[in-house]
Amino acid sequence: MSNNYKVADIGLAESGKLKIEWAEARMPVLMALREKYIATQPLKGHRIAGCLHVTKETAVLIRTLRAAGAEISWSGCNPLSTSDEIAAALAAEGISIYAWHGLSVDEFYWCIDRTLDFKPTLTLDDGADLITRVHTKFPELAEIIYGGTEETTTGVHRLRAMAAAGKLLYPVLAINDAETKWEFDNVYGTGQSSLDGILRATSVLLAGKNFVVGGYGHCGRGVADRAKGMGAHVAATEIDAIAALKATLEGVRVMKMDEAAAWGDIFITATGMKDIIVGRHFDAMRDGAIICNTGHYDCEINLPDLEARARSKRTIRDNLEEYILQDGRRIYIIGQGRLVNLAAAEGHPSEVMDMSFANQFLGMVHMAEKGKSLEATVHDIPRKQDLELATLKLATMGVAIDALTEEQVAYADNYLEGT
Numbered sequence: 001m002s003n004n005y006k007v008a009d010i011g012l013a014e015s016g017k018l019k020i021e022w023a024e025a026r027m028p029v030l031m032a033l034r035e036k037y038i039a040t041q042p043l044k045g046h047r048i049a050g051c052l053h054v055t056k057e058t059a060v061l062i063r064t065l066r067a068a069g070a071e072i073s074w075s076g077c078n079p080l081s082t083s084d085e086i087a088a089a090l091a092a093e094g095i096s097i098y099a100w101h102g103l104s105v106d107e108f109y110w111c112i113d114r115t116l117d118f119k120p121t122l123t124l125d126d127g128a129d130l131i132t133r134v135h136t137k138f139p140e141l142a143e144i145i146y147g148g149t150e151e152t153t154t155g156v157h158r159l160r161a162m163a164a165a166g167k168l169l170y171p172v173l174a175i176n177d178a179e180t181k182w183e184f185d186n187v188y189g190t191g192q193s194s195l196d197g198i199l200r201a202t203s204v205l206l207a208g209k210n211f212v213v214g215g216y217g218h219c220g221r222g223v224a225d226r227a228k229g230m231g232a233h234v235a236a237t238e239i240d241a242i243a244a245l246k247a248t249l250e251g252v253r254v255m256k257m258d259e260a261a262a263w264g265d266i267f268i269t270a271t272g273m274k275d276i277i278v279g280r281h282f283d284a285m286r287d288g289a290i291i292c293n294t295g296h297y298d299c300e301i302n303l304p305d306l307e308a309r310a311r312s313k314r315t316i317r318d319n320l321e322e323y324i325l326q327d328g329r330r331i332y333i334i335g336q337g338r339l340v341n342l343a344a345a346e347g348h349p350s351e352v353m354d355m356s357f358a359n360q361f362l363g364m365v366h367m368a369e370k371g372k373s374l375e376a377t378v379h380d381i382p383r384k385q386d387l388e389l390a391t392l393k394l395a396t397m398g399v400a401i402d403a404l405t406e407e408q409v410a411y412a413d414n415y416l417e418g419t
């Protein structure tokens with residue numbers, strides 16, 4: 001079957017293939033699932049529309065879904081996160097893919113709509129833009145869709161709101177909420193890849209810098225930990241008392257953004273909320289402040305407020321814009337305020353995406369088998385799946401763990417035994 005596609009340059013396919021090969025060698029759990037499910041073809045007859053960052057790791061997921069029998073159409077889920085090499089490699093392999101780096105908002109939705117032309121029976125989202133498009137523009141498609149999956153905290157939040165309003169038309173699995181996803185991807189993946197993006201874009205020394213993390217959730221904590229490890233003085237801003245307490249006891253100063261604005265050298269937002277850094281914060285910042293975002297959407301830094309204060313703007317390095325304010329101070333924005341780890345680097349490392357995408361793959365298989373019988377709401381990943389994936393991942397890493405003896409189980413259940 002011939003595929004339709006729109007990518008930046010199909011000539012990049014060969015270098016994309018090498019990158020996918022590199023990722024495959026670091027995603028043993030997903031590769032083991034590919035090996036296992038190739039025989040039973042659980043996705044045969046299904047058409048999957050996916051809307052998720054086009055990276056080398058995503059290509060490994062796509063190849064695995066196809067190996068299990070699915071036909072695939074794909075778009076990226078962020079205007080700046082597509083690797084053109086990977087998109088080209090996938091197009092050359094026969095995937096119907098509509099994705100290129102730097103597309104406009106109109107083009108972004110055009111790409112999603114092309115994947116829906118394909119009349120999917122399953123949807124796979126990161127940020128819920130695809131499923132929202134089904135609900136708002138093509139609701140008739142919901143009748144043929146068995147179910148969907150959602151990758152990220154922000155997307156799950158949107159879908160729970162849709163379900164609570166009684167508007168969700170088919171069941172969705174919250175991949176983000178699997179422990180083997182959020183405990184690893186959100187913390188270690190975001191931690192490493194966000195610093196990777198900051199360093200590729202700026203090449204500044206982190207040691208000794210005042211580093212402000214907006215939000216101390218799993219992503220913010222991961223970033224804060226890594227920045228601390230590189231010698232930065234780290235502060236976090238929070239609206240949640242427990243998260244703020246956790247940060248404080250983990251050696252991270254907590255302050256309001258109004259105070260942090262004047263203190264920080266480098267800022268990163270990781271909240272999923274809009275307007276974390278706004279005009280009055282830019283007014284207070286030091287000359288040379290560097291700002292970026294690692295949340296799903298680009299609304300955490302209020303760029304219109306910055307534009308309004310700027311007398312000029314230029315691109316000074318790849319993915320780095322310099323704004324000169326009316327009073328002469330320079331403010332630097334990485335990746336236009338979009339996800340710094342994907343706009344300025346390659347996203348989370350393959351080793352951690354291995355678990356996230358093993359969950360995605362099993363989620364698709366689950367929906368193909370059970371979707372039609374599930375209530376149209378947001379469902380959790382079965383605990384059993386989490387444990388199986390963790391066990392498999394440990395095995396691939398050569399890590400062995402103990403098991404309780406019968407006596408120990410009996411001891412744990414014996415409430416009479418004390419001192």
Ligand code: ADE
Nearest residue numbers: 053055057058346347348
């Ligand atoms: N989200 C964060 N990192 C990613 C990656 N490497 N691939 C796909 N989605 C991601």
